[in-house]
Amino acid sequence: MTAMPDFDTQSPAAVRAAIRSGAWRGYTNALARGHVQGNLMIVPAAYADDFAEYCRLNPQALPLIGRGEPGSPRIRAIAADLDLRTDVGGYMVFRDGELVDTPRDIAGEWREDLVAFVLGCSFSFEAVLQAHGVRLRHLDEGNVSAMYVTAVQTKPAGPFGGPLVVSMRALRAADAIRAITVSQHFPQFHGQPIHLGAPGLIGIEDLSQSYGGHGLTQLHEDELPVFWACGATAQMAALQARLPLCITHHKAHMVVTDLPVDDRLPA
Amino acid sequence: MTAMPDFDTQSPAAVRAAIRSGAWRGYTNALARGHVQGNLMIVPAAYADDFAEYCRLNPQALPLIGRGEPGSPRIRAIAADLDLRTDVGGYMVFRDGELVDTPRDIAGEWREDLVAFVLGCSFSFEAVLQAHGVRLRHLDEGNVSAMYVTAVQTKPAGPFGGPLVVSMRALRAADAIRAITVSQHFPQFHGQPIHLGAPGLIGIEDLSQSYGGHGLTQLHEDELPVFWACGATAQMAALQARLPLCITHHKAHMVVTDLPVDDRLPA
Structure with missing residues (x-):
């Protein structure tokens, strides 16, 4: 606390x-x-x-x-x-x-x-999702979303290229559907998800091993992992x-x- | 054939x-x-x-x-x-x-x-989904979508009530996301899905046991079951x-x- x-x-x-000024040193x-x-x-x-x-x-x-x-x-x-x-x-x-x-x-x-x-x-679109009734358990628990390095390759330019990084949110099905229909309207905040369901299909072998080691990684039985492209790419x-x-x-x-x-x- | x-x-x-005239006796x-x-x-x-x-x-x-x-x-x-x-x-x-x-x-x-x-x-919105690039394997295989009786209850009116019936389509994740963003715009054809992922969460114990016994019920490893409300309700x-x-x-x-x-x- x-x-x-x-x-x-x-x-x-x-x-x-x-x-x-150093008065705030926490996450934003x-x-x-x-x-x-x-x-x-x-x-x-x-x-x-x-x-x-x-x-x-x-x-x-x-x-x-x-x-x-x-x-x-x-x-x-x-x-x-x-x-x-x-x-x-x-x-x-x-x-x-x-x-x-x-x-x-x-x-x-x-x-x-x-x-x-x-x-x-x-982060910006998480506020939008909540405003539209999507439950984000990681926020309820005072956590952040987990990130993962995927096997999906970005389109290269000059020296830049490499794997796509994603953020993952654990959502119940109805919330996943709502999150998709809402987030598609916010391309400036990554738009709609790039994947949901089986993590292995995008090269994530183990959800518990997140990029940086932080964020909510444990799914409840009634939740799906929903993956958005992430700026950490x-x-x-x-x-x-x-x-x-x-x-x-x-x-x-x-x-x-x-x-x-x-x-x-x-x- | x-x-x-x-x-x-x-x-x-x-x-x-x-x-x-009896010249056509097949599905529509x-x-x-x-x-x-x-x-x-x-x-x-x-x-x-x-x-x-x-x-x-x-x-x-x-x-x-x-x-x-x-x-x-x-x-x-x-x-x-x-x-x-x-x-x-x-x-x-x-x-x-x-x-x-x-x-x-x-x-x-x-x-x-x-x-x-x-x-x-x-059926009408399946044509719309395909027009927007969603692969519907059951159609590619000459089949129809499977239907299921769920544990979700409808809102009753007079003598009418009872369980919600759904249709299920086996979709890869990217197609599921696209199908959600497209189908939400067609409320006259059931709109967005009511569920995706684990069938048990809406009371479907066994995907192989469809209502009426017809339709595609076997998922591939890279597919999710996506469920829409169905007129068979x-x-x-x-x-x-x-x-x-x-x-x-x-x-x-x-x-x-x-x-x-x-x-x-x-x-």
Whole structure:
């Protein structure tokens, strides 16, 4: 149990300020739920156009919602005061395809040739699913969804390629059906699932062995595993590309934007 | 293998004429695929309003697409030349809740107090699913979908009530997801599924034991059973109601209407 935060947990600017000051060190999935959260991917400018093309070719995993100018840690179109060096609660720093550090800020790593990308994240659509009556047991239990590396290959672009990463939610059948009909309307948050049912069909041998080792992995008898493409796919691509430098968010510490989540379905 | 029919198998009027003359004695699922087919339910006028209310309360199983005037075997709004006494390839006649006959026409049974109802049928939406790229193995194999009586109870009206009957299609996961996103737009053909995955959760103990004993019941390893509410629910309700007389279509011999199937999805 974390102490009650003393900031406005539903204000994206307040959440970013709390992360920046160190007042909040937890995950972001329960915060600013009316606003879009995103995956972070930072690459040297020489690789930026290839990465943008990789996103375009794999839009379910990597729905692009913002791209910074070279050298700028800001993307004003998604949050006016955002500083990507300090406003994400955790980072992963990769060099030559190896994870070398997991700092709480990257001010010391920033370079004038870095380009930041923010990609849609399923945290945003979990709020949408709940608004439409879908029970998400992992949230009820204070957990996050589990992720898995699959045997499904993404479409490559430049040095980027590799396996699709998915997030899994344990849903009862009626909730799975509703989640499919709702999530299809939110392509910016990964859209409809890519698979449900037998995990082995997409190369997941053991649900208990999740990517990163966190998240709800145990199904109840009346639940199906439902799999969505996940932005963590970018991390696998960065590893495979063996970029000289690549920085991503860490686990469930996401970029909190000012973009409102419109959870309305088409009439 | 049936001999090649010598009528226009895609013209609803030609199909009805072939059934009326006895030239066609097969199922209707491969015929007039661009037009709506329906379940038939005929009850004495004294029960007609209760049955209409039963349909209204259970719209996924019993989507009403036409209702005749008392004593009339015609419903001109759905097919100008339709004669429900002769134009359905097979009938089931129930008296006091017992199946007493399965004739090829019901001219001899017709009475001035009978009211005919035509209810949406999943044959129509199978054509829609295929048009949207869903593989339906039972059709590829020249079979029909299997039906099952579930433990799910319908909402009762007057003497009508009882268990929900479902149709089952064996679908690979990607096809199941697509079938859900497509079928939700066709409430007149049962809409989205009511269940998928473990059959026992809706009271189906053994998939090999289908209602009526026909249809594809064996799943491949990469397939999920996907269950839609089925118009045969009306037959169970008629049995439970023990009406003095009730006439339905028999198995996969449906009412072929002139209503076009519009398979377009919302933009």
